[in-house]
Amino acid sequence: MYDLGAGTFDVTLLRIENQCYVVEATSGAQNIGGQDFTNKMTLEIKDALELLHSVILTPAQIQKVNRDCEAAKIDLTGTRFVTVTVEGVLPGNKNYVHKFERELFELINKDRFEETIQVVKTVNQKSHFPNLTLYFAFKIVFFSFIFRFLR
Numbered sequence: 163m164y165d166l167g168a169g170t171f172d173v174t175l176l177r178i179e180n181q182c183y184v185v186e187a188t189s190g191a192q193n194i195g196g197q198d199f200t201n202k203m204t205l206e207i208k209d210a211l212e213l214l215h216s217v218i219l220t221p222a223q224i225q226k227v228n229r230d231c232e233a234a235k236i237d238l239t240g241t242r243f244v245t246v247t248v249e250g251v252l253p254g255n256k257n258y259v260h261k262f263e264r265e266l267f268e269l270i271n272k273d274r275f276e277e278t279i280q281v282v283k284t285v286n287q288k289s290h291f292p293n294l295t296l297y298f299a300f301k302i303v304f305f306s307f308i309f310r311f312l313r
Contacts (some may be wrong), residue, residue, distance in 0.1 A: 164282070171278060171283045172301045187288035189281050194274055196235070203229035203231035207246060207260045215258065217251050238267055 165172045172190035176183045178286065204227050207219055221247040234244040243263040251258050268275065 165194055165277075166194070166278070168197050168240050171195060172279060173278075175285050186290055188289065189284045189287045191277060191281050194281075196275050198274055199267075200228060200235050200272050202274070203235060203246070203262060203267070204228045206262075206266075206270055207231070207248065207258075209273045210260060211248065211251065211258060215252060217258070219248070219251070223248065223251065234262060235267070238262060238264060302303045 163172075163174045163176060165174075170190060171189065171191050171194040174188040175186040177186055178184070198277050204224065207223060207227055211219060226229055227246065230246045230248075237244045243261055246260045246262065247258070248258040250256070
């Protein structure tokens with residue numbers, strides 16, 4: 163089970179025995195969570211505004227962008243791209259629109275995704291199935307994610 167919550171990340175390898183779930187191994191990381199991915203999106207917009215338009219966002223604007231990025235992150239799970247609009251920050255009170263394609267999201271969060279892979283590898287090594295390939299482990303993880311999503 164691959165659980166990337168708001169503030170933590172946990173992986174548990176389970177097997178089913180006599181209609182009961184048996185925990186084979188578990189591990190996690192308290193420094194990885196869904197909010198980290200949202201914060202990276204917010205930072206991307208903040209940096210783009212500063213570099214491209216010399217606009218410095220106020221704390222209140224950053225907070226709103228962060229909320230909009232949270233919604234965009236969720237939407238991005240079901241689409242190839244999303245946009246986040248920062249209202250009235252450009253000259254003439256114009257809006258700034260930032261497009262996030264899935265590839266950009268994956269690129270700016272690459273370090274976090276790599277950290278999750280390390281946690282999955284740790285669970286694999288701690289389990290009674292140390293020869294379980296990472297590919298197979300991710301197929302299990304993906305199935306678990308889809309199952310949870312559809313419930």
